Amino acid sequence: MKSLFEPVQLGSLTLPNRVFMAPLTRNRANPDGVHSELAATYYSQRASAGLIVTEATQISPMGKGYVNTPGIHSPQQIRAWRNIVDAVHGHNGRIFLQLWHVGRISHTSLLPNHAHPVAPSAIRANSHTSIATGRAPVSQPVALTADGIKETLADYQRAAGNAKEAGFDGVEIHAANGYLIDQFLRTGTNRRTDEYGGAAANRVRFLAEVVEQVLRAWDGKRVGVRISPTGDFNDMSDDNPLETFSVTVARLNGYGLGYVHVVETAQNGKGSSEEDLALSAHLRTLWNGLYVVNGGYDGPRGEEAVRTGRADAVAYGRAFLANPDLPRRLQLGAALNEPDPTTFYGGDAAGYTSYPALS
Ligand code: 8OZ
Numbered sequence: 549m550k551s552l553f554e555p556v557q558l559g560s561l562t563l564p565n566r567v568f569m570a571p572l573t574r575n576r577a578n579p580d581g582v583h584s585e586l587a588a589t590y591y592s593q594r595a596s597a598g599l600i601v602t603e604a605t606q607i608s609p610m611g612k613g614y615v616n617t618p619g620i621h622s623p624q625q626i627r628a629w630r631n632i633v634d635a636v637h638g639h640n641g642r643i644f645l646q647l648w649h650v651g652r653i654s655h656t657s658l659l660p661n662h663a664h665p666v667a668p669s670a671i672r673a674n675s676h677t678s679i680a681t682g683r684a685p686v687s688q689p690v691a692l693t694a695d696g697i698k699e700t701l702a703d704y705q706r707a708a709g710n711a712k713e714a715g716f717d718g719v720e721i722h723a724a725n726g727y728l729i730d731q732f733l734r735t736g737t738n739r740r741t742d743e744y745g746g747a748a749a750n751r752v753r754f755l756a757e758v759v760e761q762v763l764r765a766w767d768g769k770r771v772g773v774r775i776s777p778t779g780d781f782n783d784m785s786d787d788n789p790l791e792t793f794s795v796t797v798a799r800l801n802g803y804g805l806g807y808v809h810v811v812e813t814a815q816n817g818k819g820s821s822e823e824d825l826a827l828s829a830h831l832r833t834l835w836n837g838l839y840v841v842n843g844g845y846d847g848p849r850g851e852e853a854v855r856t857g858r859a860d861a862v863a864y865g866r867a868f869l870a871n872p873d874l875p876r877r878l879q880l881g882a883a884l885n886e887p888d889p890t891t892f893y894g895g896d897a898a899g900y901t902s903y904p905a906l907s
Contacts, residue, residue: 549855550566550581550632550854550855550857550860551566551851551854551855552565552566552567552847552851552854552861552862552878552879553565553566553567553852553878554566554876556598556838556860556861557740558599558718558769558770558806558807558838559767559769559770559806561641561642561717561718561769561770563598563642563861564596564598564692565596565598565875566598566853566854566862567598567838567850567861567862567863567864567874567875567878568595568597568598568599568600568809568861568862568863568864569594569599569600569601569864569874570601570842570864570868571601571602571603571604571646571722571774571865571869572603572869572892573603573604573614573617573678573864573893574590574893574896574900575579575614575615575616575617575678575892575893576616576894576895576896576900577616577617577619577628578616579615579619579622579680579764580615580619580622580624580625580650580663581605581606581612581616581618581619581622581625582618582619582622582624582625582628583618583625583628583629583631583754584636585631585755586896586897586901587618587628587632587901588631588632588634588635588636589635589901590900590901591632591635591636591641591643592632592636592638592639592641592871593872593901593905594641594868594874595639595640595641595709595855596641596873596875596876597640597642597868597873597874598642598701598861599643599717599877599882599895600636600642600643600644601643601644601646601720601772601774601776601809601843601863602618602632602643602644602645602646603617603618603646604617604646604648604722605617605618605619605629605645605646605647605648606618606619606620606621606648606649607619607620607647607648607649607703607704607706607707608621608649608664608700608703608706608707609620609621609650609658609659609660609691610700611648611649611683611703611728611896612654612658612659613651613653613654613655613658613665613677613686613727614638614649614650614658614677614678614679614734615658615678615679615680615894616894617648619809620645620647620707620710620711620714621703621706621707621710621814625710626710626713626714629645629668629711629715629716630713630714630715631873633714633715633716633860634715637715638704638751638792641776642717643716643717644716644717644719644720644770644772645711645714645716645719645720646719646720646721646722647704647707647708647711647719647720647721647722647762647773648722649700649704649722649727649728649729650663650665650671650727650728651666651667651668651689651728651729651730651731652667652671652686652689652728652731653673653675653677653726653727653728653782654677654681654686654687654739655677655679655684655686655687656686656687657679657680657684658677658679659743662680662687662877664687664690665686665687665688665689665690666689666690666691666692666696666700666728667690667691667692667728667731667737668687668691668692668728668731668732668737668738668739668740668744668745668754669691669731669737669738669739669740669745669820670688670689670690670691671689671736671737671739671900672686672687672688672689673686673726673737673783674783674785674840675726675800676691678873678894681883685813686726689720689722691740694742694825695772697744699802700728701761702760702761703759704758704762704775705761705762705764705765708761708762708764708765708766709764709765710877711765712765712766716771717774718766718769718770718771718806719762719770719771719772720771720772720773720774720809721755721758721762721771721772721773721774722774722777723755723758723773723774723775723796723819724774724776724779724809724853725776725779725782725784725811725815726776726779726781726782726783727782728749728778728783729755729758729820730775730776730784731887732751732752732753732754732755733751733752733755733775733786733792733796734751734784734785734786734789735751735785735786735787735788735792735851736783736784736785736786736794736838737784738751743862745807746789748788748792748795748796749799750770751792752792752795752796752799752860755773755796755800756799756800759771759773759800759805760803761805761902763803768803768805768806769804769805769806769837770806771803771805772805772806772807772808772809772840773805773807773808774802774808774809774810774811774876775793775796775797775808775809775811776810776815776829777789777792777793777810777831778812778813778821778823778824778827778906779811779813779814779815779829780815781814781815784785788905789827790827790830792818792883793827793831793832794831794834796851797831798834799837800835801834801836801837802886802898803835804837806837806838807837807838807839807840807861808831808835808837808838808839808840809840809841809842809863810828810831810839810840810841810842811842811843812824812825812828812842813842813844814845815844819843819844819850820843820844824843828841828858829858832858832859836887838860838861839859839860839861840859840860840861840862840863841853841858841861841862842862842863842865844865844866845862846867847877847878847881847882850862850864851878866887867884867887869871869887869903870884870885870886870887870888870903871884871885871903871905872903872904872905873905873906877906877907880906885903885904
């Protein structure tokens, strides 16, 4: 019988427990996507996680979709991340960078020369983002050309190399929540008629090529992929999630990756349905690496998922945001600090580095 509080091996990396910190967008980098010292404090406070997955981090200027999110494409950004990684390692932690391209979920005011966002197909999302002046509907995207796809893949390769330069222990490819890779995967956003569209085997091609770029810099076990098979955030839909994501997971099996990280909730505020959990349980049977689940887990449900073998690890978002010492609290069954949604996105130390650990 496994427990949340037992170590697990991720290639050559020993994770001391299976309580992961989920990626959390916090919008506290500067307008150039460079983190401050405050982020080093925030992440190092949470170093007792089995694994920290950073907030989503844009691989290129075109990959940005929200105000004040960090990047991993400029020397200043890499230096700032290096400082954060050093702080986490100084507290005996392990940290993967989440590689992000938002695709159509962006706004012309955030992009170089007010460019339109790029996507597999020119379908605008019924969705909002945050820009310098506040909340705004996302802009009309343009469909990526064949050359545009090649350039984007090259951006992934550079960003993966930059993550290595910054000293990260690995990277997680963000293929969830309605961003660029997910837009390729699902039928609602992919109407392409070339080899990147149509059958599921074609829709998964872009993700597979991203993985291949990332593997030029990283050993497979140091790479995870995050998917959200039943997520509807960012106006997402798919005609057949079972088929789409079975083909996705089967294709990923060929690369010897460290883990898949499955967002099990639709993010419509309803939590995980029986259907969400059944699809996740099915994908687990198809997958040959570690299986990480996420979405509204508390301590007992997380422990049960690991004990029953439904998951190898559980990623906690809101709970980790509000409890820097979450693994210890879950193990003790201690009370948890309540997350404050008014300080999730943007702001300063309040609601970021201010949550107390148990004394
Ligand atoms: C919340 C706000 C902005 C971005 C995701 C990167 O859902 C995000 C995100 C979440 O994956």
